Amino acid sequence: MKQLDFFYFFGSGYSYLSVMRIADMAKQACVAVRWRPFNVRTVMAENNIALRIQAAKVKYMWRDVERRAAMHGLPYVRAPIWPTDPDLLANRVAMVAAEEGWCESYTVASFKAWYLEGMALGNRGHLEHVLPPLGQDVDSVIAKADGPGAHDRLKAETDAARKYGIFGSPAFVVHEEMFWGDDRLEEALAWAVNSHKLQAS
Numbered sequence: 001m002k003q004l005d006f007f008y009f010f011g012s013g014y015s016y017l018s019v020m021r022i023a024d025m026a027k028q029a030c031v032a033v034r035w036r037p038f039n040v041r042t043v044m045a046e047n048n049i050a051l052r053i054q055a056a057k058v059k060y061m062w063r064d065v066e067r068r069a070a071m072h073g074l075p076y077v078r079a080p081i082w083p084t085d086p087d088l089l090a091n092r093v094a095m096v097a098a099e100e101g102w103c104e105s106y107t108v109a110s111f112k113a114w115y116l117e118g119m120a121l122g123n124r125g126h127l128e129h130v131l132p133p134l135g136q137d138v139d140s141v142i143a144k145a146d147g148p149g150a151h152d153r154l155k156a157e158t159d160a161a162r163k164y165g166i167f168g169s170p171a172f173v174v175h176e177e178m179f180w181g182d183d184r185l186e187e188a189l190a191w192a193v194n195s196h197k198l199q200a201s
Contacts, residue, residue, distance in 0.1 A: 002192040003032045005173040007161050009040035010090040010110060010121050011083060012169035013061050017182040019111045019170075020074050023104065025185065031192045035103045037094040038157040040169040047167045058082075068182065080115050085122030088154065092145040093127065095153040105134055 006022060008015040026033045044051070051057060062079035069076035085091060090110060097103040109130040113119040119126045124138070131138050144150060161171070164178045172179045172188035179188040190196045 001032045004192045005034045007036045007171045009169040011085045014182045015170045016111050029189045038161040081120045084120045090122035092150040095150040096144045
């Protein structure tokens with residue numbers, strides 16, 4: 001089966017759209033998805049991208065996400081709490097989840113809690129809400145997320161994103177080819193199954 005690497009960040013507004021769409025779309029295309037959270041803040045800083053201080057762009061982003069959610073039939077309530085996950089705990093928990101094989105379900109549950117239930121990511125309330133239904137003990141998971149292994153894996157995934165030239169979230173990588181933005185998900189899947197027009201040229 002073809003594979004697509006899905007790089008995203010807990011706290012990335014546009015990533016919500018991809019998180020909610022990618023599983024079904026990839027299944028239909030017979031493409032396996034590798035869920036790879038990374039620290040987009042690091043690579044954005046390295047590329048002199050400072051979205052937080054660009055008020056007009058932030059305002060546009062939330063309206064754009066709302067439009068795109070409607071276009072794709074995805075639920076949308078209001079712009080979520082943002083910025084969020086200040087200590088990267090939600091992202092480090094994802095490193096534990098990736099190691100143990102429950103990253104996709106944790107990601108979907110977290111983005112739903114963030115976007116649809118008004119929860120900030122990365123605090124105990126968020127984790128107490130999403131982890132028990134996944135069969136995970138909150139204290140145990142937090143302890144692992146605070147350990148060196150989770151920190152090291154997040155750094156390694158961020159290094160991998162940097163190697164591919166990723167500068168924002170979400171991004172998709174297929175055979176070294178990088179696609180940035182939720183609006184490139186369809187194109188990335190086409191590339192994965194060798195149906196992109198450029199591949200035929």
